[in-house]
Amino acid sequence: MRRASDAATSPWTWVLAAALLVLIDFGLTRTPFLWSKTDLWTGEGIGALAFWQTYDVARKVYRPRPAAAVRVALIGNSMMWFPAREPYLQRELGRVAPGLDARVDNLSFFGAHIGDMEIVSRLVGRLDPTLVVIGLGGSEIVPSTWGELVNRTGRFLEVGWRGGPLPETASETVNRWLKTAWPLYRFRTYARYVIRDRVFPSHDDRSFPDHFASSAEFFTFIHGRRGLRYDAAYRRFEQEPTLENLLDYLHLRYGGAQVLNEPSPDPALLRPDSPGVRTLDAMLERLAGSRARVVVLLMPENPLLEADREGLYHRPGFSDRAAEIIRAVAVRHGVAVVDGRRWMPPTSFVDLVHLMPDLGGFQKPLVEMILEQSGIAKERG
Amino acid sequence: MSAEDHAEQRIDEGGARRPSTPAIVARALLYALAITLLVIYAPEQVEFVYMGF
Numbered sequence: 001m002r003r004a005s006d007a008a009t010s011p012w013t014w015v016l017a018a019a020l021l022v023l024i025d026f027g028l029t030r031t032p033f034l035w036s037k038t039d040l041w042t043g044e045g046i047g048a049l050a051f052w053q054t055y056d057v058a059r060k061v062y063r064p065r066p067a068a069a070v071r072v073a074l075i076g077n078s079m080m081w082f083p084a085r086e087p088y089l090q091r092e093l094g095r096v097a098p099g100l101d102a103r104v105d106n107l108s109f110f111g112a113h114i115g116d117m118e119i120v121s122r123l124v125g126r127l128d129p130t131l132v133v134i135g136l137g138g139s140e141i142v143p144s145t146w147g148e149l150v151n152r153t154g155r156f157l158e159v160g161w162r163g164g165p166l167p168e169t170a171s172e173t174v175n176r177w178l179k180t181a182w183p184l185y186r187f188r189t190y191a192r193y194v195i196r197d198r199v200f201p202s203h204d205d206r207s208f209p210d211h212f213a214s215s216a217e218f219f220t221f222i223h224g225r226r227g228l229r230y231d232a233a234y235r236r237f238e239q240e241p242t243l244e245n246l247l248d249y250l251h252l253r254y255g256g257a258q259v260l261n262e263p264s265p266d267p268a269l270l271r272p273d274s275p276g277v278r279t280l281d282a283m284l285e286r287l288a289g290s291r292a293r294v295v296v297l298l299m300p301e302n303p304l305l306e307a308d309r310e311g312l313y314h315r316p317g318f319s320d321r322a323a324e325i326i327r328a329v330a331v332r333h334g335v336a337v338v339d340g341r342r343w344m345p346p347t348s349f350v351d352l353v354h355l356m357p358d359l360g361g362f363q364k365p366l367v368e369m370i371l372e373q374s375g376i377a378k379e380r381g
Numbered sequence: 382m383s384a385e386d387h388a389e390q391r392i393d394e395g396g397a398r399r400p401s402t403p404a405i406v407a408r409a410l411l412y413a414l415a416i417t418l419l420v421i422y423a424p425e426q427v428e429f430v431y432m433g434f
Contacts (some may be wrong), residue, residue: 006400007400007401007404008408010405010408014398015410016405016406017408019409020410020413021417024417025417028417147417151394188420189425191421191434193410
């Protein structure tokens with residue numbers, strides 16, 4: 001008697017299945033299907049925002065980018081994400097260096113610490129940048145209430161056969177290898193949420209605006225109708241920019257707990273042999289070995305924090321100690337450090353540490369620095 | 382050659398019937414789709430970032 005047909009165990013079935021997997025993988029990860037979501041400002045909380053920001057980083061890194069003579073890659077966290085968005089910088093570049101063929105890729109995402117940035121630095125070579133700017137506020141090189149040295153968001157982007165300088169578990173190692181070898185596995189979480197987005201599209205998802213004409217526009221975008229109340233308080237602070245007025249506005253906007261969120265830990269934690277500093281060292285060593293010029297930018301600090309003599313809202317001495325350590329590491333690798341801590345006035349800030357996007361004007365000194373570090377300002381006299 | 386003769390030719394020396402091409406294609410497609418869905422929807426190693434960090 002004949003046995004039943006057995007396609008299930010035929011080696012040809014598995015060979016063909018493998019070929020089909022390659023085709024499906026290609027169709028999902030190398031076409032607009034996975035990468036076409038642009039309304040990334042979702043109403044699902046800060047974790048979701050950070051997740052979609054890593055998706056945006058992956059899209060810039062893995063999808064083709066426009067060719068340009070000057071290619072600038074920015075690495076950082078929310079302090080860089082808000083005020084250094086590509087449209088602001090491209091506009092400013094067009095204003096001060098018209099005709100310059102330049103492209104900016106902002107690879108920042110909320111909550112990124114030094115381990116997350118180190119992960120991004122492994123990918124940045126795919127963009128073949130001529131200049132890499134790493135924005136550091138100092139608090140990224142120590143774990144704090146704002147995040148660990150490497151976070152879940154950074155892990156989404158992690159690839160490489162060799163791991164980073166921070167310890168990882170065995171399952172994290174296996175995950176990293178799988179993500180390195182298999183694009184579908186690398187992007188599986190993005191695929192899951194893009195499919196969800198296609199099947200159940202959210203009408204609340206929006207694109208972050210390319211331009212803000214007023215602070216009222218900014219607050220309304222973030223908070224809806226409540227934004228006008230916050231804007232009124234913010235404008236009172238703008239008219240009289242004191243720490244007290246800034247705190248009054250922040251208490252109204254966030255409530256006390258958010259305002260008092262620890263901005264940076266004890267300076268005593270800043271040690272040259274700490275894991276955070278070793279990670280910075282590994283990142284700068286890798287980038288210094290690339291073709292790009294590398295600059296560490298010490299991010300602008302709110303001058304009003306100097307009035308916080310009791311240290312309620314910042315840790316006196318932390319910034320200088322962090323700058324000292326960052327400089328020492330950068331010097332070892334011939335990496336330039338630009339001190340931007342005093343670049344911006346109090347009214348450029350939207351809270352204790354973040355600059356107001358677009359309206360804050362951070363793009364002006366940043367573009368000036370980009371041109372100078374690219375040798376363009378000098379050429380243009 | 383009759384249909385019965387064709388079927389006889391698809392029996393290999395071990396006595397097992399060789400599967401038809403459509404059966405192989407259908408089964409391979411099923412496997413590929415199942416693996417794809419498994420990869421996309423398998424639980425994360427860590428709780429998803431939507432839970433906050």
